[in-house]
Amino acid sequence: MEKFTLEILFQIIGIGSASGLFFTDNSLYLVGDNSGFLYEYNMQNQQLNEHPLIDNPTKNIAKNLKPDFESLTNHNDTLYVFGSGSTENRNKMIAFDLKKKTILQKNNLVDLYALMQSFGEIKPEDFNLEGSIFDGENWYLFNRGNGISNKNTIFTIHAKSLGEEFALVATNYKLPKIKGIRSSFTDAILVEDKIYFLSTVENTKSTYDDGEILGSFIGRIDLKTMKIDFTQKITATHKFEGLTFYKKENNTIEFLLCEDNDTEVLETKIYKLSLPVK
Template identity: 45%
Template sequence: MKKYLLTSWLKITGIVAASGIGYENNQLQLVSDNSNALYHYFITNDSLAKYSFDDNPVNDQMKKKTKYDLESFTKIDNTWYAFGSGSTENRNIGFMFNKFSKYSTKIDLTDLYSEMKSFSDLGDDDFNIETVTTYKEDWLFINRGNGAKNANYIFVVQGKNLTDEYNMYYFEFDLPKINDVASGFSDGTVINNTLYFIATAEDEQSTYNDGAIKGSLFGAIDLKKMKILFTEKISDTNKFEGITILEQNKKNIVFVLCEDNDDALNKETVIYKLAVDLKGKIK
């Protein structure tokens, strides 16, 4: 068992259903699965900037049938990325956002997602990309197993780009149940050769509909061996959907978590700290 401490840290007004998070220089970057925006929160002066990804006005609450379902956020150098889940046709979209120019470029992920499903024999009802991050030169697209197959997969994508010059392979993982309900990946972040991830459980076998929240767990995967190192339940009530690193040393890491509580009327998101004592076992 790993020692951990979960505490609420910040409350940010103006974000609905936070689903991905990044941190640097005392600032947070967030995306929402209900929105077309990148949210840039400045911790020091408690201010929030919003930038549209698609040149349309910022919409914090897009209709379920038309939203991009942006479930993941990641950073490479000066570019910030957000990716749709692929759970419906209009969700096969990603965005590249330059943090200096604030200019956004759309990425069509239709072919990539189609090949992922074909290669892994996943139907539309089992395909739901919740996490995109990088490991060395590779992209990791992580599928949440909340369909009938409970397909918790990591797709490793290699190549020059994500549209027409790539190859892929994948690994399948068995995650523990949370309160007797199957859990699925919801986000992850890489440190050296380890993927630290969160997973959630909902009492609904659907990539489209939300179910009753049954809790969240935290765990780690050795990316060299593609083997789960540990898992630990961290909540019976929270649906954590974003994780990033706040600070670390050889024995401890403090992560930042965001959550989606499936309440469309709630205009305030709570940011949490998860302090983990790894006893020097960071790989």
């Protein structure tokens, strides 16, 4: 692949362990996997607002209690926030109205997640959703294969609402390795008819415990064939867990990225990744 550029764009004080983000109209929405808030950061005036997603939210929830919000996706004026499903208290999906800044609904997806585990032949301890896409007709949920079974799986749910009847497809992927350890999905977005995804390598066999960070990749999947077009290693030191489209111009596509620093420090660096359009 041709040359890419990765740079720190700015830093946000007040957010830790960022795991998902969405950019629109000069505002960057973020979730942290140990936080009970949806954060809204205005990139022009550098103002940070907090929107509670759960009752009695805090910014640093204990690991065994946290809702583990790992991904954001949007359609029209609604932002959807997903819990990872990696433990019994991480099964929430919250719909947030971007215009009114209010919660539209809260769903417990425990039954859907159990069905996905059974259909995808993924053990509960290896189930860990870290990416989500909704295009108005289909949902794409990305299982991070950082458990023992290395099941990097995209679940395609053919339904306009997760509360109605649906058809389910599970597609497995072998993602690139670093030092013999396979990378695993950490986020994904849809740009036109292409899925861009992040994958990262941690030296751990657990979806719960963190390990040594060995690097991250950007990759692309063709939506029609669901086959990988390319992957590119973009760092040897960062665990990137959030990806959003920024802009596209002059044969270059730009994304904003955030990383999970696996600490309780409430600061988040936002990176800009630029790639040639292929």
